[in-house]
Amino acid sequence: MSKALNVVELECSACGKKYDASLEQHLCTCGKPLLARYDLRRAAATLTLENLKTRPRTLWRYAEVLPNDPPVSLGEGMTALVHAKRLGASIRCGPGGKEGRGGEGGLKRLYIKDEGLNPTGSFKARGMTAAVSRAKQLGAKALAAPTAGNAGGALAAYAAAAGLPAVIVMPADTPSANVMECQAFGAKVVKLNGLISDCGKYVA
Numbered sequence: 001m002s003k004a005l006n007v008v009e010l011e012c013s014a015c016g017k018k019y020d021a022s023l024e025q026h027l028c029t030c031g032k033p034l035l036a037r038y039d040l041r042r043a044a045a046t047l048t049l050e051n052l053k054t055r056p057r058t059l060w061r062y063a064e065v066l067p068n069d070p071p072v073s074l075g076e077g078m079t080a081l082v083h084a085k086r087l088g089a090s091i092r093c094g095p096g097g098k099e100g101r102g103g104e105g106g107l108k109r110l111y112i113k114d115e116g117l118n119p120t121g122s123f124k125a126r127g128m129t130a131a132v133s134r135a136k137q138l139g140a141k142a143l144a145a146p147t148a149g150n151a152g153g154a155l156a157a158y159a160a161a162a163g164l165p166a167v168i169v170m171p172a173d174t175p176s177a178n179v180m181e182c183q184a185f186g187a188k189v190v191k192l193n194g195l196i197s198d199c200g201k202y203v204a
Contacts, residue, residue: 005021005022005067005068006038006039006043006063006064006065006066006067006068007021007036007037007038007067008021008037008038008039009021009037010025010034010035010036010037011034011035011037012028012030012032012033012034012035013028013032013033013034013035014028014030014032015028015030015032017029017030019034021036023138024135024138024139024140026204027204031204036067038064038065040065042064043064043065046064047062047064047065057077057078058073058075058076058077058078059073059076059077059078059126059129060073060077060129061077066130067130067133067134067137069133069134069136069137070133070136070137071129071133072129072132072133072136072158072161072162073129073133073161074119074120074125074129074157074158074161075119076118076119076125076126076129077118077126079113079114079115079116079117079118080113080114080117081111081112081113081114082111082112082113082114083109083110083111084110084111084112085110087110087112088106088107088108088109088110089106089107089108090106091106091107091110092105092106093105093106093107119157120150120153120154120157120181121150121153122150122153122154124150124151124153124154125154125157125158127151127154128151128154128155128157128158129158131155131158132155132158132159132161132162132164133162135162135164136162136164140164141164141165142164142165142166142167143155143159143164143165143166143167144166144167144168144169144203145166145167145168145169145203146169146170146196146199146200146202146203147168147169147170147174147178147196147199148170148171148174148178148196149174149175149178150178152168152170152174152178152181152182152187152189153178153181153182153185155168155182155187156168156181156182156183156184156185156186156187157185159185159187160185160186160187165186165187165188166182166185166186166187166188167187167188167190167203168182168187168188168189168190169189169190169191169192169199169200169202169203170182170189170190170191170192170199171191171192171193171194171195171196171198171199172191172192172193172194174191179191190202
């Protein structure tokens with residue numbers, strides 16, 4: 001375990017209950033997800049534009065606001081910003097540049113982040129690199145998640161990279177491409193007749 005954690009504490013996203021970030025935690029006792037809270041004042045001292053220029057071009061360049069564990073990384077982050085000229089031109093802006101009907105000019109500097117360039121084809125790779133890195137450092141023996149698609153593929157990929165078994169629980173009508181992706185990374189896939197909420201109960 002890291003001697004000095006970047007994460008100060010974990011906090012329930014619903015009721016606000018606090019948890020020790022140095023121990024393996026799951027959901028709050030109220031059943032809601034936990035949010036990682038960082039010391040942003042301390043992070044601001046070194047997370048500067050000048051320092052970023054010399055850091056690796058991956059998501060882990062933002063180390064101050066990520067788990068300070070050995071990264072389980074597949075090269076995620078730093079995806080392209082695409083200038084959406086035609087889309088921007090089609091959005092009319094009202095007075096003061098506000099979007100609205102009957103305005104003029106459009107948005108000349110509209111950019112779209114192409115998260116499909118992440119290792120598993122979606123932005124879910126960003127969260128999973130952090131989650132799996134932390135779980136491995138805390139000694140988790142297996143990883144499991146409910147999903148209707150991309151999160152499952154990302155967990156399966158990062159669990160494989162970490163050398164940990166993964167169980168992915170999906171609704172039975174999940175597209176076959178998502179199922180095959182998880183299986184290709186060696187995860188155990190469980191399909192249930194129900195909704196994503198039913199999958200969550202199964203995992204719990």
